[in-house]
Amino acid sequence: MIRLALLFGLLATAAHAEIITLASTTSVENSGLLARILPSFTQTTGITVKVVALGTGQALALAARGDADLVLVHDPDAEATFAAAGHVHTRREIAWNDFLLVGPASDPAHINGTHNAALALHAIASQQTPFISRGDASGTDAMEKRLWRRAQITPFAPWYKEIGGGMGAALNMAAALDAITLTDRGTWLAFGNRRTLIELVSGDPVLINRYDVIELNPSQHPNINAAAAARLADWLTSPAGQAAIGDYQLAGEQLFHPSAVQILPKP
Amino acid sequence: MVAAAEIIRLSLAVSLSATLLAGSLGIALAALLAMTRFPLRRALIIALNALLGLPPVVVGLALYLLLSHAGPLGGLGLLFTPAAMVLAQTLLALPIVAALAHRVLAAAWSTYGHDLQACGASRWHALPALLIISHRPLATALLAGFGRTLSEVGAVLIVGGNIAGTTRSMTTAIALETSKGNFTLALGLGAVLLGISLAVSASVILLTEDQRP
Numbered sequence: 492m493i494r495l496a497l498l499f500g501l502l503a504t505a506a507h508a509e510i511i512t513l514a515s516t517t518s519v520e521n522s523g524l525l526a527r528i529l530p531s532f533t534q535t536t537g538i539t540v541k542v543v544a545l546g547t548g549q550a551l552a553l554a555a556r557g558d559a560d561l562v563l564v565h566d567p568d569a570e571a572t573f574a575a576a577g578h579v580h581t582r583r584e585i586a587w588n589d590f591l592l593v594g595p596a597s598d599p600a601h602i603n604g605t606h607n608a609a610l611a612l613h614a615i616a617s618q619q620t621p622f623i624s625r626g627d628a629s630g631t632d633a634m635e636k637r638l639w640r641r642a643q644i645t646p647f648a649p650w651y652k653e654i655g656g657g658m659g660a661a662l663n664m665a666a667a668l669d670a671i672t673l674t675d676r677g678t679w680l681a682f683g684n685r686r687t688l689i690e691l692v693s694g695d696p697v698l699i700n701r702y703d704v705i706e707l708n709p710s711q712h713p714n715i716n717a718a719a720a721a722r723l724a725d726w727l728t729s730p731a732g733q734a735a736i737g738d739y740q741l742a743g744e745q746l747f748h749p750s751a752v753q754i755l756p757k758p
Numbered sequence: 759m760v761a762a763a764e765i766i767r768l769s770l771a772v773s774l775s776a777t778l779l780a781g782s783l784g785i786a787l788a789a790l791l792a793m794t795r796f797p798l799r800r801a802l803i804i805a806l807n808a809l810l811g812l813p814p815v816v817v818g819l820a821l822y823l824l825l826s827h828a829g830p831l832g833g834l835g836l837l838f839t840p841a842a843m844v845l846a847q848t849l850l851a852l853p854i855v856a857a858l859a860h861r862v863l864a865a866a867w868s869t870y871g872h873d874l875q876a877c878g879a880s881r882w883h884a885l886p887a888l889l890i891i892s893h894r895p896l897a898t899a900l901l902a903g904f905g906r907t908l909s910e911v912g913a914v915l916i917v918g919g920n921i922a923g924t925t926r927s928m929t930t931a932i933a934l935e936t937s938k939g940n941f942t943l944a945l946g947l948g949a950v951l952l953g954i955s956l957a958v959s960a961s962v963i964l965l966t967e968d969q970r971p
Contacts, residue, residue, distance in 0.1 A: 512838060512919075517937075521934070521937070526922065541919070541921045541924055542922065543838060543919035544920065556826045556827060556829075557826070557828055558827050558837055558838075657937050659939060660937055662939065663937070663939060666939075681938060682938060682939045683939035683940045683941070684939025684941060685939070712827075714832075
């Protein structure tokens with residue numbers, strides 16, 4: 492009971508410090524980016540950021556209920572729907588990287604080095620090469636579904652496996668089953684269990700992966716700390732924040748390309 | 759990577775708090791069910807036993823909806839805090855402790871209840887003696903509840919949010935490291951978890967052991 496009282500006590504004191512909750516897509520958190528750059532934001536502003544890492548769909552659902560002060564996601568379609576529902580104050584792009592198809596080095600669908608995502612998917616479908624789909628309404632899942640639609644292919648079981656899991660779960664399963672999957676580059680570079688997986692297809696302009704920071708509409712969500720959230724969004728798009736994002740490297744590779752150039756108009 | 763010590767500390771604080779809460783509530787409920795008769799008592803016992811199969815992820819989701827800003831308890835500001843994790847684990851451990859303790863206390867009450875009340879003591883005066891008589895199997899019930907709280911991941915992930923340094927527990931950290939493909943680190947944390955469980959159950963068994971040769 493004393494421990495519990497202590498916990499509640501901690502909560503009470505925490506409420507006075509500036510703390511905001513950032514609902515973030517998993518890739519920016521699990522790749523280590525936020526852990527690297529947020530301390531300097533906290534140092535300058537005194538605002539502590541609690542990061543809840545979720546798929547984009549879940550992050551937006553959470554924010555729609557007022558459970559986050561700020562959102563960092565990567566699914567333009569879902570973001571547009573979210574904006575249409577009146578949840579968005581501003582939406583700004585902060586960085587981009589790319590999606591890529593990874594699969595076994597044996598390359599059963601013969602797609603290694605292809606720079607055309609649609610052609611690669613046609614090869615995969617005609618060979619019925621095992622393909623792992625996230626199936627979790629995340630930003631990556633939405634991108635994958637869009638790619639199949641653009642290629643005018645309806646993938647089907649059993650070679651197409653919808654696992655309803657995160658990026659890490661999909662990569663682990665692809666590694667175990669010698670299957671192909673679509674991944675964001677950040678998670679891929681940080682991933683520790685590649686086994687025979689290699690990068691197979693990248694470089695198609697449709698594979699661009701843009702990350703947006705979304706400030707929530709305070710009139711819809713009066714409970715959020717909009718002022719502190721705005722300071723984080725401003726910092727992420729500021730020269731200092733952009734430099735921090737661009738400087739982050741893993742295994743000698745830059746994970747995120749800073750790209751804050753414009754403020755999208757209010758919906 | 760937040761220091762492992764912080765993760766272990768949080769896991770222990772949350773699990774022990776939840777076990778304490780579920781233990782006191784569960785044993786009180788079990789005593790009530792064992793020593794008294796009231797309408798719907800049997801229904802309550804059946805419900806309690808059915809809840810042994812309560813899926814953690816459902817508890818997590820229900821609690822999330824309650825604690826969410828848009829939910830009825832949103833004003834408490836408990837979402838994504840250790841307190842929310844304690845609540846979730848308490849809900850999960852409560853049926854385990856209560857159902858097991860009820861079996862223990864019902865048997866003890868039917869054996870000793872008459873004698874304990876013989877000297878004119880009321881039912882509630884007999885309760886401490888009944889608990890002392892049953893302390894070993896009750897300790898096992900508490901250990902079962904503690905095991906549930908320490909090992910649970912689905913519910914604390916949803917209501918805690920797995921926030922580094924705030925609500926990242928051993929189990930959510932293991933799930934995270936597994937998703938990153940860092941199996942060695944995940945297994946290492948798993949070994950620590952097992953070690954803690956071993957230490958706790960060893961201390962409880964030794965403390966409640968029959969001292970006579």
